[in-house]
Amino acid sequence: GENVEQHPSTLSVQEGDSAVIKCTYSDSASNYFPWYKQELGKRPQLIIDIRSNVGEKKDQRIAVTLNKTAKHFSLHITETQPEDSAVYFCAAIFTSGGSYIPTFGRGTSLIVHP
């Protein structure tokens, strides 16, 4: 089955700095890579995703890059703000027709210091 490794487990940055979270996956069949943000006591919220036919996607201060050959993808947050503090989860998913098989990383706790 799929295995997703996420690093680092904890990331502490100063407000205004950039933050990068990296994930690697093992199954080359995975073709969908979403990122979720979970604030304390709340549900994971989809913040950005990328599909296997794209190498990079950007939405304001957040971006995701995908390297299919190396089987890794990363989340980039620029100009971090205290409200970016949360746990971020990556996922590698195989989706095709009736199949949808998600595998999540273990999460990264991002702390943005004012």
Added chain:
Amino acid sequence: GAVVSQHPSWVICKSGTSVKIECRSLDFQATTMFWYRQFPKQSLMLMATSNEGSKATYEQGVEKDKFLINHASLTLSTLTVTSAHPEDSSFYICSARSRQGSTDTQYFGPGTRLTVL
């Protein structure tokens, strides 16, 4: 994005009783729903995958007779924790697959915090 609701948001029960948690997709049909368990400051642990009209597929180590899952319709899945014990206390989160055309997206419910006394 699509909305997934979960009820109740929190529940406290006595040891030995059963608790049912409902998960609904409010504005889309979910052929597949997932149930996760999350301990404080820890990752999402997949418990089972349920497809509408068929039996749930449980992950290794999850007791199917203890965690009963029913996915009776395209918008509702239920998780029943039977004979609950204090070690079952946790945050349970459901998630639903939304398919639009050929594109899949996964949305999470707000979670249910279960405390077993």
